[in-house]
Amino acid sequence: xxxxxxxxxxxxxxxxxxxxxxxxxxxxxxxxxxxxxxxxxxxxxxxxxxxxxxxxxxxxxxxxxxxxxxxxxxxxxxxxxxxxxxxxxxxxxxxxxxxxxxxxxxxxxxxxxxxxxxxxxxxxxxxxxxxxxxxxxxxxxxxxxxxxxxxxxxxxxxxxxxxxxxxxxxxxxxxxxxxxxxxxxxxxxxxxxxxxxxxxxxxxxxxxxxxxxxxxxxxxxxxxxxxxxxxxxxxxxxxxxxxxxxxxxxxxxxxxxxxxxxxxxxxxxxxxxxxxxxxxxxxxxxxxxxxxxxxxxxxxxxxxxxxxxxxxxxxxxxxxxxxxxxxxxxxxxxxxxxxxxxxxxxxxxxxxx
DNA sequence: ATGTAC
Numbered sequence: 543x544x545x546x547x548x549x550x551x552x553x554x555x556x557x558x559x560x561x562x563x564x565x566x567x568x569x570x571x572x573x574x575x576x577x578x579x580x581x582x583x584x585x586x587x588x589x590x591x592x593x594x595x596x597x598x599x600x601x602x603x604x605x606x607x608x609x610x611x612x613x614x615x616x617x618x619x620x621x622x623x624x625x626x627x628x629x630x631x632x633x634x635x636x637x638x639x640x641x642x643x644x645x646x647x648x649x650x651x652x653x654x655x656x657x658x659x660x661x662x663x664x665x666x667x668x669x670x671x672x673x674x675x676x677x678x679x680x681x682x683x684x685x686x687x688x689x690x691x692x693x694x695x696x697x698x699x700x701x702x703x704x705x706x707x708x709x710x711x712x713x714x715x716x717x718x719x720x721x722x723x724x725x726x727x728x729x730x731x732x733x734x735x736x737x738x739x740x741x742x743x744x745x746x747x748x749x750x751x752x753x754x755x756x757x758x759x760x761x762x763x764x765x766x767x768x769x770x771x772x773x774x775x776x777x778x779x780x781x782x783x784x785x786x787x788x789x790x791x792x793x794x795x796x797x798x799x800x801x802x803x804x805x806x807x808x809x810x811x812x813x814x815x816x817x818x819x820x821x822x823x824x825x826x827x828x829x830x831x832x833x834x835x836x837x838x839x840x841x842x843x844x845x846x847x848x849x850x851x852x853x854x855x856x857x858x859x860x861x862x863x864x865x866x867x868x869x870x871x872x873x874x875x876x877x878x879x880x881x882x883x884x885x886x887x888x889x890x891x892x893x894x895x
Numbered sequence: 896a897t898g899t900a901c
Contacts, residue, residue: 603897603898659896693896695896695897696897702897703898
């Protein structure tokens with residue numbers, strides 16, 4: 543097991559315990575813990591775990607969850623006005639006319655963002671850290687992008703549940719069947735991120751562009767003849783990855799170059815510092831709803847769910863700069879640009895309906 | 896993170 547975090551980067555001991563438990567599983571080859579590591583339900587979040595045996599619970603229920611970045615051009619981006627124009631992403635799009643293979647019964651959730659840490663964010667390039675790489679991506683300071691973090695919604699949950707009901711935390715009995723369902727959820731998640739970007743761009747009066755980044759962070763793939771499970775860890779094998787900050791702090795687009803010791807993976811975000819329960823309890827004592835809806839960087843958070851607003855408060859997460867410093871120090875990635883939120887959509891704003 | 900159960 544390798545932990546890619548400096549000694550001064552705090553990591554919850556429960557999460558390290560979970561990594562050791564995973565490392566002791568039958569067939570496990572190597573566990574690489576990322577600097578955003580935190581405890582998950584059964585398995586750690588922020589880890590890449592290679593094994594001779596495929597364990598569906600190590601990927602979790604949100605198979606295919608990932609983060610995509612879409613360039614967007616808006617003439618006069620006034621945050622408050624744009625916040626009011628975001629579409630309702632809790633309501634699905636009409637699947638008729640979408641020319642793609644959609645698993646039966648799951649067309650009805652297409653175009654929806656879900657809950658938890660998922661979001662759709664209009665963000666502005668705040669700083670360029672690698673001029674040449676940013677230019678290759680067509681990004682310059684003050685450019686706008688849509689950042690979409692979402693997964694396979696009910697589809698992935700159903701795939702994991704079908705396995706767990708029979709085999710619990712045991713290995714996949716029919717690897718081919720699991721992988722084919724998994725791959726379908728990965729495609730569905732990526733399609734869903736594109737649909738949401740198109741919905742938001744349309745509502746803001748802009749054209750939807752192709753994504754410049756789209757990396758999944760909950761998946762299992764065959765790498766070097768082993769099953770490489772990633773849970774809250776993105777493919778870092780020569781990919782560009784958006785490492786998400788919080789709804790009120792920067793995010794970083796990085797060029798990843800992680801090797802075998804890191805299981806070819808990089809961190810996917812800031813990583814929770816507090817459980818949802820703690821964030822809710824402590825957040826209510828520390829913050830008002832107003833200050834969470836209007837953040838320190840001047841951005842707006844669209845979120846009609848008060849509890850979710852507290853659970854997702856920036857103070858519930860680790861400092862993104864520390865996570866990025868660790869990725870750089872361990873030579874897993876190089877920053878390309880950082881972004882600041884302008885408007886983050888979490889869930890429909892009931893107050894305005 | 897999710898649908899579902901409490």
